[in-house]
Amino acid sequence: xxxxxxxxxxxxxxxxxxxxxxxxxxxxxxxxxxxxxxxxxxxxxxxxxxxxxxxxxxxxxxxxxxxxxxxxxxxxxxxxxxxxxxxxxxxxxxxxxxxxxxxxxxxxxxxxxxxxxxxxxx
Amino acid sequence: xxxxxxxxxxxxxxxxxxxxxxxxxxxxxxxxxxxxxxxxxxxxxxxxxxxxxxxxxxxxxxxxxxxxxxxxxxxxxxxxxxxxxxxxxxxxxxxxxxxxxxxxxxxxxxxxxxxxxxxxxx
DNA sequence: TCTTGACTTCAACATATGTTGAAGGCCGAG
DNA sequence: CTCGGCCTTCAACATATGTTGAAGTCAAGA
Numbered sequence: 001x002x003x004x005x006x007x008x009x010x011x012x013x014x015x016x017x018x019x020x021x022x023x024x025x026x027x028x029x030x031x032x033x034x035x036x037x038x039x040x041x042x043x044x045x046x047x048x049x050x051x052x053x054x055x056x057x058x059x060x061x062x063x064x065x066x067x068x069x070x071x072x073x074x075x076x077x078x079x080x081x082x083x084x085x086x087x088x089x090x091x092x093x094x095x096x097x098x099x100x101x102x103x104x105x106x107x108x109x110x111x112x113x114x115x116x117x118x119x120x121x122x
Numbered sequence: 123x124x125x126x127x128x129x130x131x132x133x134x135x136x137x138x139x140x141x142x143x144x145x146x147x148x149x150x151x152x153x154x155x156x157x158x159x160x161x162x163x164x165x166x167x168x169x170x171x172x173x174x175x176x177x178x179x180x181x182x183x184x185x186x187x188x189x190x191x192x193x194x195x196x197x198x199x200x201x202x203x204x205x206x207x208x209x210x211x212x213x214x215x216x217x218x219x220x221x222x223x224x225x226x227x228x229x230x231x232x233x234x235x236x237x238x239x240x241x242x243x244x
Numbered sequence: 245t246c247t248t249g250a251c252t253t254c255a256a257c258a259t260a261t262g263t264t265g266a267a268g269g270c271c272g273a274g
Numbered sequence: 275c276t277c278g279g280c281c282t283t284c285a286a287c288a289t290a291t292g293t294t295g296a297a298g299t300c301a302a303g304a
Contacts, residue, residue, distance in 0.1 A: 066188035092232040
């Protein structure tokens with residue numbers, strides 16, 4: 001029976017930082033802003049599940065196409081507790097669609113500028 | 123003979139702001155950071171040429187695809203004093219290429235994540 | 245159990261991207 | 275020539291995205 005076990009929250013801040021290639025302070029920052037989620041130990045330390053590092057890596061690439069941390073957190077909010085590949089697939093599509101829309105807006109503005117002669121040139 | 127006259131710097135901060143849809147403070151900010159250029163009157167007031175508003179509009183759209191003001195200024199640095207449509211064409215291509223590269227990086231990372239099973243899911 | 249490295253919070257600092265307000269100067273219409 | 279509106283600079287504030295350091299706590303191995 002491979003019923004999906006509920007997610008294990010075992011990784012420390014330092015481990016997620018090392019895995020994702022960012023500073024521990026950034027890991028805390030992303031948690032504060034909803035990009036990743038944590039449980040707490042009885043001693044109040046954060047423990048992350050396995051997908052935390054991955055979320056952070058995706059977030060860093062998404063920031064490069066102009067998404068804010070808030071926007072990324074909103075997209076990730078669609079992910080259930082223990083995301084299946086299909087869940088990630090939907091997130092991936094959302095992110096790519098957004099990136100393409102923004103590129104399309106840039107392209108449209110530039111092309112409008114060129115067709116409407118003398119919008120930018122003297 | 124229509125030899126191109128050298129650019130006329132006649133527009134005030136307020137005029138450029140109104141034309142480009144940003145606040146006067148933003149116009150000054152963009153000038154400080156090299157997105158637009160100005161001459162000064164004998165009384166030290168800024169005077170912009172006709173392409174200033176257009177540069178700002180392009181800059182705003184480019185910011186949406188993740189380019190920083192510095193990066194945008196660098197791209198615009200390729201524009202000569204009185205840019206011809208071809209000059210804008212090259213700038214447009216540079217901006218779009220950059221946006222597409224960033225989207226491609228996002229796409230590549232997401233697809234790598236899905237093919238390398240269990241990178242993100244438990 | 246004890247130690248020590250990693251964790252906690254909080255505040256300050258840093259950079260990017262602007263906005264706002266004060267104090268004063270420029271300029272064009274009358 | 276004067277006056278009102280727009281311009282100037284500068285400093286402070288604001289938000290986003292983090293980093294750093296201090297002071298103190300937790301947890302895992304010897």
